[in-house]
Amino acid sequence: MMVPVAKSETRICTDGLGLCGKDCNQRCVAKHPGGQGTCDPTIKPELCSCQYNCDTPPNPPKQKRCNAGLGQCSFACQTHCCNDKCAKMFKNGQGFCDDNAGVNLCQCQYDC
Known part of the structure; x- marks a missing residue:
């Protein structure tokens, strides 16, 4: 008899990517595929915050x-x-x- 395995919860991490700009989400997705970059207007200057699945490793830098x-x-x-x-x-x-x-x-x- 097979018993279904409980699915583990996904852990969400946050990475600060510096000052916001039009490319906040693009920088987030480039570093953490599937991530979501947002700017917090309540913080001055606005900072880019990237939320992503902790179980997905970031893209390694390309080796020259x-x-x-x-x-x-x-x-x-x-x-x-x-x-x-x-x-x-x-x-x-x-x-x-x-x-x-x-x-x-x-x-x-x-x-x-």
Whole structure:
């Protein structure tokens, strides 16, 4: 016999997003998907308050990716070798061989 599981209540959190403006709700939704941004006219200056579901994590900031050249790829050192070099040198590094310039070069993309 199956017993229905009680649905847990959603917790609501509030995040202060600074001064109000026309974009209060947009800033709230960008940081907390499904959130609702409101301005309180009783507070001077008006502040943007974002209410959202606490169980939904905020959008992480996008990590900037940088590129580095690690020399030529050779017959002995193709993409797997280039990738290994890149991973050893840079955090979250991913290497690949690229011959678009007419020379087979080891290109490395990593978090900067």
